[in-house]
Amino acid sequence: MSTRSEDVGPGKPGLAKSATRGINRAEIVGRNFIEFLENWDEDFEPRDPSLTVSGDTGLRGEDLLALFETMMTSRLLDFTARELRARNQGFYTIGSAGHEGNAIVGMLSRTTDPAFLHYRSGGFMLARTGKLDDCDPVYDTALSLSASREDPASGGRHKVWGSRAAWVLPQTSTIASHLPKAVGTAIALGQAKRLGTETPVPADSIVICSFGDASVNHSAAQGAFNAAQWAAFQNLPVPILFVCEDNGLGISVKTPDNWVRSAFHSRPGMAYRYADGLDVLNAWDIVRESIDDCRRTRSPVFLHLQVSRLLGHAGTDVETEYRALADIEATEARDPLLLTAETVLESGLMSAEKIHEQYENLRKRIRQAADRASNRPRLDSAEAVTRTLAPYHASAVDAEAGRHDYDREKAFGNRTLPENAGPRHMALNINRALHDLMAKYPEMILFGEDVAQKGGVYTLTTGLHKTFSGGRVFNTLLDETTILGMAQGAGYMGLLPFPEIQYLAYYHNACDQLRGEACSLQFFSRDQFRNPMVIRMASLAYQKGFGGHFHNDNSFAALRDIPSLIIACPSRGDDAAMMLRTCAALAKTQGRVVVFMEPIALYMTKDLYDVKDGQWSFDYPAPDRFIPFGEGRVYFPAAKDLLIITYGNGVPMSLRAGRRLHEDGVAARILDLRWLKPLNRDLIALHAGQIRKVLVVDEGRRTGGIAEEIFTAIDELLGPGIPKRRVTGEDSYIPLGDAANLVLPHEDDIVEAARRLL
Numbered sequence: 001m002s003t004r005s006e007d008v009g010p011g012k013p014g015l016a017k018s019a020t021r022g023i024n025r026a027e028i029v030g031r032n033f034i035e036f037l038e039n040w041d042e043d044f045e046p047r048d049p050s051l052t053v054s055g056d057t058g059l060r061g062e063d064l065l066a067l068f069e070t071m072m073t074s075r076l077l078d079f080t081a082r083e084l085r086a087r088n089q090g091f092y093t094i095g096s097a098g099h100e101g102n103a104i105v106g107m108l109s110r111t112t113d114p115a116f117l118h119y120r121s122g123g124f125m126l127a128r129t130g131k132l133d134d135c136d137p138v139y140d141t142a143l144s145l146s147a148s149r150e151d152p153a154s155g156g157r158h159k160v161w162g163s164r165a166a167w168v169l170p171q172t173s174t175i176a177s178h179l180p181k182a183v184g185t186a187i188a189l190g191q192a193k194r195l196g197t198e199t200p201v202p203a204d205s206i207v208i209c210s211f212g213d214a215s216v217n218h219s220a221a222q223g224a225f226n227a228a229q230w231a232a233f234q235n236l237p238v239p240i241l242f243v244c245e246d247n248g249l250g251i252s253v254k255t256p257d258n259w260v261r262s263a264f265h266s267r268p269g270m271a272y273r274y275a276d277g278l279d280v281l282n283a284w285d286i287v288r289e290s291i292d293d294c295r296r297t298r299s300p301v302f303l304h305l306q307v308s309r310l311l312g313h314a315g316t317d318v319e320t321e322y323r324a325l326a327d328i329e330a331t332e333a334r335d336p337l338l339l340t341a342e343t344v345l346e347s348g349l350m351s352a353e354k355i356h357e358q359y360e361n362l363r364k365r366i367r368q369a370a371d372r373a374s375n376r377p378r379l380d381s382a383e384a385v386t387r388t389l390a391p392y393h394a395s396a397v398d399a400e401a402g403r404h405d406y407d408r409e410k411a412f413g414n415r416t417l418p419e420n421a422g423p424r425h426m427a428l429n430i431n432r433a434l435h436d437l438m439a440k441y442p443e444m445i446l447f448g449e450d451v452a453q454k455g456g457v458y459t460l461t462t463g464l465h466k467t468f469s470g471g472r473v474f475n476t477l478l479d480e481t482t483i484l485g486m487a488q489g490a491g492y493m494g495l496l497p498f499p500e501i502q503y504l505a506y507y508h509n510a511c512d513q514l515r516g517e518a519c520s521l522q523f524f525s526r527d528q529f530r531n532p533m534v535i536r537m538a539s540l541a542y543q544k545g546f547g548g549h550f551h552n553d554n555s556f557a558a559l560r561d562i563p564s565l566i567i568a569c570p571s572r573g574d575d576a577a578m579m580l581r582t583c584a585a586l587a588k589t590q591g592r593v594v595v596f597m598e599p600i601a602l603y604m605t606k607d608l609y610d611v612k613d614g615q616w617s618f619d620y621p622a623p624d625r626f627i628p629f630g631e632g633r634v635y636f637p638a639a640k641d642l643l644i645i646t647y648g649n650g651v652p653m654s655l656r657a658g659r660r661l662h663e664d665g666v667a668a669r670i671l672d673l674r675w676l677k678p679l680n681r682d683l684i685a686l687h688a689g690q691i692r693k694v695l696v697v698d699e700g701r702r703t704g705g706i707a708e709e710i711f712t713a714i715d716e717l718l719g720p721g722i723p724k725r726r727v728t729g730e731d732s733y734i735p736l737g738d739a740a741n742l743v744l745p746h747e748d749d750i751v752e753a754a755r756r757l758l
Contacts, residue, residue: 025319026082026311029097029332033075033359036338040345040352047348054347059284061349067107067280068340069358070130071100073138074122075337076363080370081145082315089374090145092159093315096122098308099245100336101277102210103127104287105303109208109241112201114492115168116182117161118210118245120309125161125168132165138366142373149379155388155526156379164528167201169492172524175215177512179224180485181531182209183240186228187486188493190237190298194471197443199493206294210243213260214250220481220512225270227482228300232269237298241290242270244302245277247309252322260304270300277305278336281343308334388527390564391590392629400585401626403440408623411439411467423617427603429573430460432620433580434498438468440623441496441584446473448483448500448536457502458538458603480506484513484535488521491531496588504539504597505553518593519564530591534583539569540699541729541744542601542649545737551600552734554744557704559595560677566629567677569597571651574618575633575674581626597676599648608652609659616652630680632673634687639667642754643687645710646697647673650745654697657750666758676706684710685717695754696726699745703731725757 049061078097084090096102099120106127109115117124122141129137143151144159153162153170162170171178186207192199199205215221225242232238244264248255265272271293275286287303294301308331312319319328344350350358379385412418418432438444446464448456452475455462465473476483483499490497501507518531541552559567568583570576576598586592608615635655642661644654651672658668671687673679688694694714698707707726714722727750730743 025328025332026079029310029335030079032332032335033337033341034356036341037352037356037359042345044345044351045348049349053281053343057281057285058288059281061347063107063284064280064344064347065349067103067127068344069362070103070107070123070126071337071340072359073362073366074100074103074126076359076366077122077138077141078311080142080366083367084145084370084374085315087374090370091147092145094119094313095311096120097310098247098331098336099123099277101280101283101305101307102243102245104277104280104283105208105210105241105243105291105305108288108291110205111166113167113205113208114182114185114201115166115208116171116178116185116210117168118212118215118243119161119171120212120245121161121210124210125163128166128168129163132163135163135165136369139369139373142366142369143376145370146373146376147378148373148376149384150376153526154524157385158524160524162525164525169529170521170524172516172520176211176218176221176224177516179209179211179221180227180481180513181488181492181517182207183224183228183238183482184486184489185492186238186240186300186489187231187236188490188495189239191445191471191490192493192495195443195445195495197494201493204295206239206241206291208241208243210245212250213244213246213248213255214253216244216260216263223479223481224485225267227477227479227485229267229269230477232299238300239294239298240300241294242300242302244304245307246304247307249309249313251313251317264302264304267302270302272302272304274304275306277307278334278339280336280340308336310335386523388525389523390592391522391527392586392592393590394629396589397582397585398626398628400589401582402624404623406440408436408439411435418620419622421620423614423619424573425604425606425617426570426573426576426598427458427460429577429618429620430580430598431462431464433577434461434464435467436577436623437498437580437584438464438472441588443494444472444496444498444584445490446498446500447476447486449476449478449502451475451500456500458600460598460603461500480510481513484510484518487533487535488513488518488531491533491591492529496584497533499533499535501535501537503551503553504537504556505550507537508558511558514559514565514593515562519562522564522591527591531593532587532591534580534587534594534596536596536598538600539597540599540601540648541734541740542599542699544601545740548736548740549733552740554699554729554734555701555704556597556676557700560706560709564593565677566592566594566675567597568594568674569599569648569676570674571599571602571648571672572616572618574621575627578621578625578627579674581623582629585626586629597648601649602652605652609656627674630675630678630683632671632675632680632683635670635672636667637669639669640691641666641693642668642758643691643694644668644670644697644750644754645673645684645687645694646670647676647706648699650697650699653745653747654750657747657754660747660751661754664755666754668754679706679709679713681713681717684713688714688722689718692722693757694722694724695750695757696724697745697750698726698728700729701731702728705729723757725753727753
């Protein structure tokens with residue numbers, strides 16, 4: 001194929017140019033294509049479309065025609081998006097112009113190959129969904145651009161590429177945060193097969209993940225590449241096709257020449273392939289071979305697809321502010337529509353007049369679809385917006401949490417059943433509960449750093465690796481982003497993941513995997529896709545000065561504002577076991593993402609008031625017992641002088657403080673919230689209204705702590721007249737040694753605050 005940017009003589013494409021920086025580049029790009037067709041003067045010699053286009057490719061004429069139509073459709077949708085925005089009828093203008101060659105990947109892959117797409121993969125999306133009999137990709141895209149609640153992907157919540165039927169999992173304005181879960185999905189395909197768990201896609205499926213050249217530099221992307229290589233290096237199947245759509249720009253920042261190739265052409269465990277996405281004859285066979293190799297070898301393949309970016313980053317982007325006009329015009333001269341049109345013409349598949357006619361018919365069809373979509377209803381209430389965010393059907397969750405129709409022989413063998421073994425501390429009760437759950441759910445997997453042979457830093461997973469062989473309990477590489485990405489992928493493939501984040505402080509390394517990815521999926525997919533998981537985190541402080549901040553993080557504010565996330569926090573061992581059952585049921589039946597915060601300082605605690613009193617050791621609850629979602633625990637329910645609301649380490653501290661207050665003649669009722677997100681506001685209001693003096697013991701920080709939300713709930717539900725005080729940690733990290741006690745609340749603080757309140 002010739003280089004069209006130089007072929008501007010008679011009979012070749014004539015390219016419209018402008019020296020005016022403010023001109024509409026979309027208008028120029030569109031006019032370039034029309035003038036190219038009008039100026040084409042070579043004789044048309046029709047050829048059989050069932051034959052290959054040339055002897056050097058396996059691309060048949062009929063496939064080229066289908067590809068070309070998809071590319072033109074994608075381009076016209078980009079133009080229409082800008083037209084809709086100009087009329088305030090559309091709300092998204094980041095387009096795929098110049099990237100249309102990615103449609104080849106959509107054509108050659110299967111609708112059962114899970115796809116996580118770059119926002120410029122419009123050609124892929126049209127090609128993939130075009131294979132479905134009952135889908136109108138053009139109208140569906142128009143609905144998405146118009147933010148209509150009838151949009152089949154997100155219901156008007158975002159312009160996303162997504163389709164349940166075509167296995168395209170919705171991504172929003174992704175940078176690289178979708179790569180870890182794409183890798184996790186590829187790994188989970190092999191895991192599910194080894195465990196005999198039925199997957200929702202065929203066992204020989206591959207995962208496709210597309211992204212831009214600028215995104216390869218993101219830490220989430222680098223972690224994903226490393227995780228894929230790390231697993232493949234150990235001969236684990238990781239059937240993922242990474243598609244780097246390299247247009248040489250990250251918004252306005254130029255990617256250094258040859259950077260992507262230099263960085264990826266020789267990575268261990270990952271094959272590298274390059275294709276010119278502007279030249280469909282070059283790209284077709286390379287893309288096909290990349291997909292076939294990935295499917296056959298079950299190993300990662302990095303497909304470096306060279307593309308161009310036309311029309312700027314988005315509709316509001318003025319490229320001439322950061323690119324020379326000559327550079328912009330050179331890019332426009334290498335427009336893939338021009339190049340593909342010339343291939344179609346030279347191959348005798350369509351005349352210039354027929355191409356022009358088809359183009360205008362497509363334009364008309366797309367504009368009609370856009371006009372129709374822009375008049376369809378949009379989301380019109382907060383309830384409509386949040387309807388898919390956090391499904392919860394109490395009867396289904398409770399039935400599943402209490403279900404115990406499984407064989408516990410595998411978990412406990414000939415040993416005494418734990419409910420008959422006497423009181424134990426929290427760590428052992430959690431360990432027993434995990435054994436029970438692994439027996440109950442054959443699809444459950446437990447993973448994280450050090451959780452297998454070592455049994456975890458605090459021995460909570462001891463024995464699980466040995467008891468449940470076959471890869472159900474395994475260690476991961478040291479990367480929290482990868483751990484949470486693997487959890488998401490496992491959920492997609494029908495597994496029930498229980499990842500462990502070794503300490504709460506380490507979660508912040510991977511915050512966006514929950515905030516931007518896992519917890520948004522049901523929202524942005526209309527609950528068509530789910531990634532259920534229960535994330536165990538060793539949490540909170542009071543480790544007697546050991547370990548400093550990174551082992552005593554008392555703040556979970558970064559978790560509390562994530563929409564749809566559930567946070568559970570037990571303070572005693574029997575509650576921990578029963579709450580874990582409910583958490584598993586929430587994930588299993590509702591697809592929910594749950595964080596199970598385990599107070600480290602209470603793992604081994606056995607006593608409450610006095611040394612060796614054993615009053616903080618509890619019997620293991622029988623397998624049919626559970627704590628309903630949102631239900632708290634009330635100590636001394638008859639007390640009427642003071643209400644202490646607390647959680648975690650604050651519960652035993654408040655009980656000890658309550659005994660001291662009792663000596664002063666004060667009867668304190670203590671409410672252990674147990675479920676910290678969402679808060680049970682009605683439960684809080686019930687007890688606060690009965691007593692009307694409230695002390696909140698919040699081991700978190702003064703700013704951003706949960707006490708603020710509790711106070712607000714009381715004021716909103718009961719009015720501002722109820723006296724309240726709070727005892728909180730300082731706005732500080734936790735230091736090492738005895739200095740830790742200076743920034744955390746203690747029993748004396750609780751007693752003093754209670755006396756002042758009373």
